[in-house]
Amino acid sequence: MLIRRTLAEIAPVADKVTSYFYALVFTGHPEVREMFPAAMDVQRDRLLKALLTAAEHIDDPAVLTPYLRRLGAGHRKYGTVSAHYPAVGEALIGALARYADLTWGPETEAAWVRAYTAISQTMIDAAAEDEARAPAWWHAEVVSHDLRTSDIAVLTVRPDQPYPFLAGQYTSLETPWWPRVWRHYSFASAPRADGLLSFHVKAVPAGWVSNALVRHARPGDVLRLGPPAGSMVVDHSTDNGMLCLGGGTGIAPIKALIEDVAEHGERRPVEVFFGARSDHDLYDKDTLLGLQRSHPWLSVRPVIGEGLAGQLPQAVGENGPWSSYDAFISGPPAMVRSGVDALKRIGIPGERIRFDALEELAGVAG
Ligand SMILES: NC(=O)C1=CN([C@@H]2O[C@H](COP(=O)(O)OP(=O)(O)OC[C@H]3O[C@@H](n4cnc5c(N)ncnc54)[C@H](O)[C@@H]3O)[C@@H](O)[C@H]2O)C=CC1
Incomplete structure (x- = not known):
């Protein structure tokens, strides 16, 4: 209830909250800045948005827990470690305290501290479990680049270690041209015996990563892949x-x-x-x-x-x-x-x- 009131109060000034939140993170912990891309456009909204989404569902563990577990494991590729979480928590509380002045008080603050503690612990635990079974990221070398139209390319890459996934899933991908800028691409083939992965990429206006993949990537270039995600997969237990x-x-x-x-x-x-x-x-x-x-x-x-x-x-x-x-x-x-x-x-x-x-x-x- 207190959490929802805070969320409603900050909604109209979400932009200001976001700017202030990052300012607090980066001034308090300058070493964290280099984990983010040089230009913060898309990333800018992501971290705070994910935290606020999580807080909104704090009373709904059936939705929240799988979401946070994916989020925690997915953060390993950024180099996130458990020591980073308190810094983000302090910045979150600082930004909310400044912009939710109507609802803020000791009780609201305590509710947010409890929520953030639970959120971050679930993410930290999931990251630790994931560490035991998968790398934080995979390197993948481009082995072919087939320009199908003036702006659509089919790329095939070879991961440096086995990459288990299901047909219908997607990955996150970083190119050498835009360090720390990650974008999602679906696998264009079911898992193959030779372990190669392929993606269909369209160069869209202002799509930095997509443009780089279509116009600059060549065989031999090395990309980074995050873990597979997504639930658009075939249920083989039916014949629907x-x-x-x-x-x-x-x-x-x-x-x-x-x-x-x-x-x-x-x-x-x-x-x-x-x-x-x-x-x-x-x-x-x-x-x-x-x-x-x-x-x-x-x-x-x-x-x-x-x-x-x-x-x-x-x-x-x-x-x-x-x-x-x-x-x-x-x-x-x-x-x-x-x-x-x-x-x-x-x-x-x-x-x-x-x-x-x-x-x-x-x-x-x-
Ligand atoms: N797993 C997923 O959901 C995946 C999503 N994508 C996304 O697909 C998109 C592909 O982009 P393009 O090839 O440029 O597609 P496009 O803009 O050429 O549109 C493809 C089709 O969608 C229809 N369409 C577009 N906007 C629509 C709208 N507002 N309402 C109803 N129909 C609409 C078009 O008429 C066309 O038939 C990208 O945004 C990409 O991120 C790509 C791969 C996997």
């Missing part, structure tokens, strides 16, 4: 049909899901809708149509135009019925949001629709 929507490079994890089903020798129907703004953007159409030729249970339908989700009720409605299907959706965040609504409207229950929890991505792996 799968309805998959992939928008733009969001088709990458869908391709991984198809390979996963094929490798399991399953004969469940897999129906893929591949959305793109124009024919030119259907950069992976040939691969998908090739898969369709080899697998009678697979059907791939390109949907061209603005608003894949807008056209879906019609495109999907002409086929179906879908009530016995599991759905998978991946692509631009706005497409995922409207796609989920469209899928619910055609009768697929929310619990059978899988997608990456976009709001949480900022905190999951950084």
Whole structure:
């Protein structure tokens, strides 16, 4: 209750709270500054946002604990150690005390100290457990770079040690050109016998990491990868049909899901809708149509135009019925949001629709 009151009070001045929070962290502990990227644009919102998200769910351990455990393990790649947590806690309390002056008092402060102690302990414990079974990060050498359109590249990398993951998951990735700037990319293939990993990357305006990967990366360059994350994976305990929507490079994890089903020798129907703004953007159409030729249970339908989700009720409605299907959706965040609504409207229950929890991505792996 006290926590919620503080959160409501600071919401309108979140920007100021964020600036002050980082100022406190960096002036109190200058050595921590070098763990953050030189330019703080995206990162700027992440740490505080993740903490506030966690505080908001402090009474809901079923949601909070898995979130914090992923957050704690995901922080190992930044070089975070348990000694850093008190510094962040002091800055959090300092920033809240300054900007939540209406609700702040000894009781509110005590509630925040309790919440932060619980949050940080869960993260520290998860990081320690993760340390026993996985490296903090993997180095991965680029082994091929295939420019499919003027702005989309397919990159294949070789990790320096085995990288276990599930088809449909994503990783966080750092390039040598933007140190400490991490971005998420889905694996474009199911795990392979040769251990190689591939990603589909589109150079978007102001997308520093994506531009570097498309325009500068060459075989021999070495990237860093964080741990795998994401729950958009195939449930092999059922043989439900799968309805998959992939928008733009969001088709990458869908391709991984198809390979996963094929490798399991399953004969469940897999129906893929591949959305793109124009024919030119259907950069992976040939691969998908090739898969369709080899697998009678697979059907791939390109949907061209603005608003894949807008056209879906019609495109999907002409086929179906879908009530016995599991759905998978991946692509631009706005497409995922409207796609989920469209899928619910055609009768697929929310619990059978899988997608990456976009709001949480900022905190999951950084
Ligand atoms: N696991 C995931 O969810 C993954 C997500 N992505 C994301 O996918 C995006 C791909 O970008 P691009 O290839 O440039 O896609 P894009 O902007 O070319 O759009 C792809 C498709 O989504 C539709 N679309 C776009 N905005 C929409 C909206 N507001 N409402 C409904 N439909 C919409 C387009 O009509 C098109 O069919 C990136 O944001 C990337 O981060 C990429 C890989 C995996």
